[in-house]
Amino acid sequence: MEARAGTVGERTGVVIVGAGPAGLTLANLLRAGGVDCVLLETESREFIEQRPRAGFLEEWVVRGLERRGLAGPGLLGAQAHGDCEFRLEGEQHVFRYGELSGHRHFVYPQQLLVTDLVRAYADGAGGDVRFGVRDVALHGIGTDAPAVSFTDPRTGQHRSVTCDFVAGCDGARGVSRKAMTEHGAGVFRHDFGVGWLALLAEAPPSAQRVVFGLHSRGFAAHMARSPEVTRYYLECPPGDSPENWPHERVWSELRLRLGAHDATPLNEGALIERRVLDMHNYVVEPMSYGRLHLAGDAAHLVAPVAAKGMNLALNDALLLADAFLAHYADGDDGALNGYSETCLRRVWQYQEFNQWVSEILHGPSSGDPFRAGVAAARLRRMTRSERAGTALAGLYIGSDADH
Ligand SMILES: Cc1cc2nc3c(=O)[nH]c(=O)nc-3n(C[C@H](O)[C@H](O)[C@H](O)COP(=O)(O)OP(=O)(O)OC[C@H]3O[C@@H](n4cnc5c(N)ncnc54)[C@H](O)[C@@H]3O)c2cc1C
Known part of the structure; x- marks a missing residue:
């Protein structure tokens, strides 16, 4: 130098x-x-x-940190999640990846x-x-x-x-x-051609699991962070401004996109983070x-x-x-x-797994009936076929990805 x-x-x-x-x-x-x-x-x-x-740690990572003395009591005592849910046209489809793979996410x-x-x-x-x-x-x-x-x-x-x-x-x-x-x-690089409005709400989680809302108006998600704070996402145009998403608009879109016949209503609260991610x-x-x-x-x-x-x-x-x-x-x-x-x-x-799942999340809002059909087929395979679900569960929890 x-x-x-x-x-x-x-x-x-x-x-x-x-x-x-x-x-x-x-x-x-x-x-x-x-x-x-x-x-x-x-x-x-x-x-x-x-x-x-972030907030979801795969079990093998937590164990890797634990073996090296880097997992404290907070992490080891964190809530574990073993299933997630997709909502499409009012129906709830639960993916029990914890049961299928034998491993969980730690929410920390x-x-x-x-x-x-x-x-x-x-x-x-x-x-x-x-x-x-x-x-x-x-x-x-x-x-x-x-x-x-x-x-x-x-x-x-x-x-x-x-x-x-x-x-x-x-x-x-x-x-x-x-x-x-x-x-x-x-x-x-791969660009998804969509934006995600990333939100943090001062509100308790509204479900015991991650919820993905698949909707023609755009994807939405619910993810626990702590007993008091929940992360939400809303698909939006790439480059959109968070200013276009005032409190009322955010909650009405979340209610709509995450709605299902038997779902409990969302716990609403103040939005403490609101920013647009360029999805790539x-x-x-x-x-x-x-x-x-x-x-x-x-x-x-x-x-x-x-x-x-x-x-x-x-x-x-x-x-x-x-x-x-x-x-x-x-x-x-x-x-x-x-x-x-x-x-x-x-x-x-x-x-590869990210690409695969992303098509389930974004297909229904793409405006393309072909992509929406592919998304629905993937969702059925994931949640209804035990054989396919087991393979996908291993990828989702990362226990079967080291090859
Ligand atoms: C909204 C959001 C939600 C997410 N959700 C999840 C999730 O649920 N699960 C998940 O696994 N991942 C998630 N992620 C991704 C996750 O946060 C990142 O993958 C993770 O932070 C990567 O860690 P890192 O240490 O590589 O980088 P970073 O956490 O980005 O750390 C890099 C550090 O380098 C510093 N830095 C930058 N430039 C310099 C410089 N020139 N010199 C010195 N320091 C510098 C930065 O300030 C920063 O502290 C999410 C990300 C975002 C933005």
Whole structure:
């Protein structure tokens, strides 16, 4: 790296860029394994500990965290879900994936997991984390001595950390993915052509399970987050403004799209988050170049159709931690060399399942009777055929996706 005048230099083993679920999990595991690392995050600690996003963790991920001492009592005691429900033309179709697969989702809001992981790393283990950093840039990832530079928010000083490896865990809007594509990685993207209005309501869940409303006016969903807060989604035109969705309109569309003959009425409440997601997926391939390895949303985005993103991010982090630990313990780079390929197997399985389910969710509102017919056929197969349902349950809960 061309040293900038006044830059303060440091050295560590691994620089982890981004303190989301992926970066924090990796940081904890490296710290526990005695590997020096520095974790850089552009936001404040308070901000990331309150940022609401995902809420469904697949059982195998929870067990993976538990085995490594990273599942606290909050997560292990979280409510478990083993079925979900589709509502179409007033009928309720229940998919009992827990019974079919033998595994459940744990409902644990992402911000609680992040809070647990920050506490374990920074407070419990005294790990090095720098919040609020600016101007993060990667250097020399194709060399044996890569570096990450940033501006320290407290002093305004420009700093550069030279390291053995960089872990790019900085999500969909970070800098790591760009560094990877500048070195020839492909970004393969799929756009759904729809938007989802993502809502958080201060209202108790209205059902004991996830509910998907399939409706000609657009898809809708209900997902528990806590006894007091529920996440809802409403399909909307891509690029729509949340301003177009005042309180009354939101609740009347939710009532309509999630309605069914025998359903209990929705518990309504104040909307504390209202933003439009541009529904798309992407995969960066390969996920490694030189000394840079991507993990989580930096490497792959899965629209929240089937609650996959956080689970994939954690899978990457667990694999990358094992690979780094093997490198530092005995110089074995087999897992590091195979990291991208191993992760991508599960990533593509999840992408495929996401595409498959997405057609059930969006077919009825597509305006195309053919797509609506396909959606209804898929729904029948999923909920009425035990053989098909068992295979799909394994994919939904992620227990049968590592190939
Ligand atoms: C509304 C919504 C609902 C979702 N629902 C679900 C769900 O139910 N189930 C599920 O599994 N997934 C869901 N997801 C996806 C899930 O939230 C993500 O997949 C998950 O956050 C990915 O974790 P990550 O650690 O890879 O990235 P992130 O959580 O995005 O973390 C990346 C971190 O890097 C930081 N950062 C960014 N740029 C830089 C930089 N240049 N330098 C340093 N730091 C940087 C960011 O501030 C952030 O803290 C949802 C997402 C959204 C938006």
